[in-house]
Amino acid sequence: MSDTWPLNVDAKSPNDPVFVGIGEIPSGKYPQRTFIGDLTKVAILALKDAGMVPRDVDTILLIPCLHGFTDQADLVFSRMVEELGLAGHAKASFMIHSGGSTSDNAVRAASGLIASGHARTVLVLQCERWGSADVMEMINSLSKNGIPGEWELPTGVQFNAIGGLITQRYMASTGSTPAEMASVCVALRDWAQLNPNAMYRGKKLTVEQVLASRMASDPLHVMECPMLADGAAAFVMTSAENAKKRGLDTTVRVAGSGGCVSHYSIGQENDLAALGWATAAKRAYAQSGWGPKDAQFGEIYDSYAAVTTIAVEGFGICEPGEGARWFAAGNASPGGKFPCNTNGGLLSAGHTGVGGGTALLVEGVRQLLGRAESERQIKNAQRCIIGGSGGSYMDAQVLLLERTGKGGAK
Amino acid sequence: MTPPIVADFRAGLIRGELLVQKCNSCGKFNMYPRYACPHCQSESLGWQKASGKGVLHSFTILRLGPPEGFENELPYALGVVKLDEGVQLLGRLVPDADGEWKSYKCDERVEFAPMSAEHAEKRPCAWFKHAKT
Numbered sequence: 001m002s003d004t005w006p007l008n009v010d011a012k013s014p015n016d017p018v019f020v021g022i023g024e025i026p027s028g029k030y031p032q033r034t035f036i037g038d039l040t041k042v043a044i045l046a047l048k049d050a051g052m053v054p055r056d057v058d059t060i061l062l063i064p065c066l067h068g069f070t071d072q073a074d075l076v077f078s079r080m081v082e083e084l085g086l087a088g089h090a091k092a093s094f095m096i097h098s099g100g101s102t103s104d105n106a107v108r109a110a111s112g113l114i115a116s117g118h119a120r121t122v123l124v125l126q127c128e129r130w131g132s133a134d135v136m137e138m139i140n141s142l143s144k145n146g147i148p149g150e151w152e153l154p155t156g157v158q159f160n161a162i163g164g165l166i167t168q169r170y171m172a173s174t175g176s177t178p179a180e181m182a183s184v185c186v187a188l189r190d191w192a193q194l195n196p197n198a199m200y201r202g203k204k205l206t207v208e209q210v211l212a213s214r215m216a217s218d219p220l221h222v223m224e225c226p227m228l229a230d231g232a233a234a235f236v237m238t239s240a241e242n243a244k245k246r247g248l249d250t251t252v253r254v255a256g257s258g259g260c261v262s263h264y265s266i267g268q269e270n271d272l273a274a275l276g277w278a279t280a281a282k283r284a285y286a287q288s289g290w291g292p293k294d295a296q297f298g299e300i301y302d303s304y305a306a307v308t309t310i311a312v313e314g315f316g317i318c319e320p321g322e323g324a325r326w327f328a329a330g331n332a333s334p335g336g337k338f339p340c341n342t343n344g345g346l347l348s349a350g351h352t353g354v355g356g357g358t359a360l361l362v363e364g365v366r367q368l369l370g371r372a373e374s375e376r377q378i379k380n381a382q383r384c385i386i387g388g389s390g391g392s393y394m395d396a397q398v399l400l401l402e403r404t405g406k407g408g409a410k
Numbered sequence: 411m412t413p414p415i416v417a418d419f420r421a422g423l424i425r426g427e428l429l430v431q432k433c434n435s436c437g438k439f440n441m442y443p444r445y446a447c448p449h450c451q452s453e454s455l456g457w458q459k460a461s462g463k464g465v466l467h468s469f470t471i472l473r474l475g476p477p478e479g480f481e482n483e484l485p486y487a488l489g490v491v492k493l494d495e496g497v498q499l500l501g502r503l504v505p506d507a508d509g510e511w512k513s514y515k516c517d518e519r520v521e522f523a524p525m526s527a528e529h530a531e532k533r534p535c536a537w538f539k540h541a542k543t
């Protein structure tokens with residue numbers, strides 16, 4: 001199998017798929033909010049951001065919720081078509097699912113539909129109610145999803161233990177210290193202070209606080225584990241030609257994508273300090289024709305710090321084995337050389353299940369469109385590296401996004 | 411009903427044996443056991459008693475938030491072991507005398523530690539301890 005796939009659609013093609021709008025509401029614990037209400041809200045926010053109304057959409061892609069099957073079934077069976085007044089108008093409404101990397105695969109699906117002419121304008125919707133769900137129920141479901149029942153459930157493994165296994169191996173392979181690992185969480189928390197949608201805005205964090213917190217699953221401290229949150233996000237993609245026709249001068253296109261599904265079971269990952277990140281990035285760079293030196297920032301899945309430090313190494317953003325120290329030196333923090341997870345990431349904006357990756361993707365698009373709040377906005381943001389991963393970090397997905405047009409932040 | 415592929419593996423643990431699947435057609439080992447050989451797609455698959463020896467790739471000690479039913483076992487250690495047979499699996503680690511796991515390090519040699527039949531019945535997974543040098 002070849003490791004490179006040429007893109008069939010280039011920037012000059014009228015069917016080049018582009019992002020034109022995003023919507024998001026704050027993450028955290030919001031028991032008064034409702035699942036369908038939140039989905040409706042972010043749908044309208046994203047469409048307004050694109051200068052559109054629901055009837056401009058022909059296809060809806062749903063990112064699943066993990067908090068309950070009934071709500072998920074509502075999505076699968078097209079409830080949002082009815083809620084948005086698109087009955088009889090919508091061509092298709094369906095769900096894409098690969099856990100935490102779903103948003104990346106939703107972009108691929110939407111891009112394929114638009115590039116091939118099967119869709120003109122695609123609305124992608126996500127909502128999670130983890131923050132308001134029953135904690136024990138969530139622990140139990142998270143201890144079964146993405147874990148082989150026959151071979152690993154009897155060990156008592158769960159999600160933080162999976163994070164612990166990756167972190168332990170990463171620290172052993174790289175010689176990274178507990179303080180260096182904790183500094184990743186602190187960098188993300190610093191970003192969260194600038195994001196009005198972040199769960200931990202207004203709650204500063206220090207390395208000392210992280211290291212003083214209890215062990216959850218050695219070497220992971222409690223404060224290095226993500227907090228489950230409610231949240232919702234949406235984005236709109238259309239063809240470059242349609243965007244132009246509608247007067248949308250500044251858009252974000254997909255310059256390339258690459259992925260690597262490296263395992264299903266955590267016990268079957270060949271190298272827990274590598275995962276699939278480097279392979280995924282290599283495939284993505286081959287498609288885009290540009291690499292880490294050409295990008296200004298990254299939005300990379302971060303339910304545990306090591307998942308992200310392994311990624312920045314695999315992406316070639318820093319030297320191999322130096323990811324945690326690179327974070328500790330402030331490179332990814334506000335004001336740093338290569339900002340990462342500028343919304344605060346899953347660790348500080350809130351872990352909204354499958355939506356954690358969606359929030360990072362939406363933040364990347366927001367930055368490229370120049371629509372972040374001024375204190376958070378990256379100057380001259382033209383290219384972004386998006387990284388997503390699902391399940392037991394079974395896959396590594398990379399999207400390379402670039403701004404088109406003259407707009408955006410100066 | 412427990413499928414035979416699982417029942418056979420668990421029966422091995424109860425006997426104090428760590429079994430790995432072996433393909434009758436190409437002779438390669440498969441872990442976790444599969445319904446068709448990923449190497450040659452043969453459905454003629456058998457078992458071989460593993461040496462039980464291998465290298466600890468990584469480990470963690472869960473102290474909080476266990477899955478339901480594991481509350482009374484906290485803390486416990488999980489480890490990914492790469493067996494000398496060239497396959498790997500997730501198992502549990504036997505604690506040191508003080509009930510902790512301070513002596514364990516990544517890349518060190520470990521070996522399968524059979525549990526009692528009663529224990530293996532309740533928790534059908536492989537346990538490992540430091541390999542005798």
Ligand SMILES: [Zn+2]
Nearest residue numbers: 433436447450
């Ligand atoms: Zn075979």
